Amino acid sequence: MKFSSKMKRCGLSPMRKFNGYAANAEARGINIYHLNIGQPDIHTPKAYYDSLRDYSDPVIAYAPSQGIPVLQDAVCRYYSGIGVTLERKDILIATGGSEALQMAIASILDDGDEILIPEPFYPNYHTAVTLAGAFVHPIPTSAPEDGYRFASRENIEPLINEHTRAIMITNPGNPTGTVLSREELGLLLDIAKEHDLFILCDEVYREFVYGGEPLLSALQYPGYEDNLIVIDSVSKRFSACGARIGILISKNEEFMSEALKWCQCRLAVSSTDQVAAAALYSVGSDYFAAVREEYKARRDAMVEKLEQIPGVQFARPEGAFYIMAALPVDDADKFQLWLLNEFDDNGDTVMFACGEPFYATPGRGINEVRMAYVLKKEDLERALDVLKVALEKYNKQL
Ligand SMILES: Cc1ncc(COP(=O)(O)O)c(C=O)c1O
Known part of the structure; x- marks a missing residue:
């Protein structure tokens, strides 16, 4: 075969x-x-289990492909807490950040395209990119040479060529634990915009920063709406990895309508898990x-x-x-x-x-x-x- x-x-x-x-x-x-x-x-916060226990719809029906409004609204409220205004149309609910990642990559990369990713990186990025027929073009970093810091024009711009379509970053980083500074993230967004590239920011570890710094999201920077795609998830944030709820966020309407095709092809995300995940957002700071x-x-x-x-x-x-x-x-x-x-x-x-x-x-x-x-x-x-x-x-x- x-x-x-x-x-x-x-x-x-x-x-x-x-x-x-x-x-x-x-x-x-x-x-x-x-x-x-x-x-x-x-x-996992008790709110998740309480919500599951209270679930009483007589039929476990398909949810809307883009996600249920109550969860989209909970995500909007979370983001307004860090100064970001989102609407339901900016949000697609996915089966984990993993699916959000796969649908983003499938929507923007073609055979032979390249995506710049600082290495070491989360290995599942490589799988998603390879399945799209595209290639990871690594931005090399290392502990002894640069302490995994990569965000400079000298490091990135020489790697951009006619095949480059996107830059992918994880902030805070998996596996490196590197946290980008406000300036570094701003520079990466600038580079993406100047070179007409998408920038995929995987922010599933956003809450886990240990230097007392304020929570940083690429969505807090105005002016990059066409370029920016954010991957988010309840898995790590609420210690709910098995809930399998992720979030794809972008204000690029064309991108969102392309990604919606994936959502409709896989029909829907679990109805019960979406309801329970919405309850997770009730936990306080x-x-x-x-x-x-x-x-x-x-x-x-x-x-x-x-x-x-x-x-x-x-x-x-x-x-x-x-x-x-x-x-x-x-x-x-x-x-x-x-x-x-x-x-x-x-x-x-x-x-x-x-x-x-x-x-x-x-x-x-x-x-x-x-x-x-x-x-x-x-x-x-x-x-x-x-x-x-x-x-x-x-x-x-x-
Ligand atoms: C960097 C990163 N992105 C995305 C994911 C996907 O997580 P999930 O599919 O559980 O939301 C993980 C999981 O470990 C991760 O480390």
């Missing part, structure tokens, strides 16, 4: 590809600290402040522990809940397999997302891993103690 050549060019998600080995290790009684996936342990403090403490604990492991290189993250680190190993995939198949420290081992798929440049990321600080502080500390022991043992046996 013949398969899609575009799908053949895609890889499995590095967050999930070792799950089979993990299941085997767990069946042998090994406890795994899962730092591989951004699945927080913070409880004290909820976000408490969650932010919790992640900040976890970030600090991770950084302190990582600094004690010889040969590990990383940049201190300023936001989101990930750390990208180069480990003193030959190959992170091999190390991960060994951790799952051959190693334990008093019954414990650890799992990360291995680094290569976070890059488009061949050969980069081979000895790197992304760690998600989504577990309790004590668990993170134990996980990094396990990592330290594992690195000593792994390198001794080579």
Whole structure:
């Protein structure tokens, strides 16, 4: 049988590809600290469950393809809280930020087009771009050379060519934790506008910034309405990853009518989840402040522990809940397999997302891993103690 050549060019998600080995290790009684996936342990607000319990429509009917008005209005209210005026027509509800991302990319990229993305990047971007027949043109960054800061004309403008259609950024960054300054984001928007490019801003981690800075959205900048597409989601913001509710936002009406074709093709997003997701927006700023403090403490604990492991290189993250680190190993995939198949420290081992798929440049990321600080502080500390022991043992046996 013949398969899609575009799908053949895609890889499995590095967050999930070792799950089979993990299941085997767990069946042998090994406890795994899962730092591989951004699945927080913070409880989802009670409002979500209350709303589900109260759901009483006699038929679970198809929702409107663009999303239910009550959720669109809740999103508008959230954005008005950060000084952004949105209307329902600026919002399409999606099955997770993942679907919002896929429909945006499918709407703007053609075969052979290029999209500029700072690397390391969230690997699922690469899959969505490849399925559109387009290519990721990486803007290289690294912890030791530039601390993952990329937003300058010198870095970006020489990479723009006749195939470039868009710039994609994640702010705060996954996997780097980099938070763009107001000036850096303004510059990226300027570059996009001057070169007639779309700028896709993935802001699913917007609330997770640890330097006391005000919440920043590209939507706060006037004058970029034709260029700007924002990806948003309830998954991380409200610790509701399984709700599968994302949001695509743009004031470019032509873009929105193209993306609506995707929405109509997949008919609708879950009716019950949309209603319950709307209820999530009733949480107050004290909820976000408490969650932010919790992640900040976890970030600090991770950084302190990582600094004690010889040969590990990383940049201190300023936001989101990930750390990208180069480990003193030959190959992170091999190390991960060994951790799952051959190693334990008093019954414990650890799992990360291995680094290569976070890059488009061949050969980069081979000895790197992304760690998600989504577990309790004590668990993170134990996980990094396990990592330290594992690195000593792994390198001794080579
Ligand atoms: C940067 C980024 N964008 C988008 C998503 C998609 O999230 P979801 O589909 O759960 O909304 C994720 C999930 O981890 C992410 O890290």
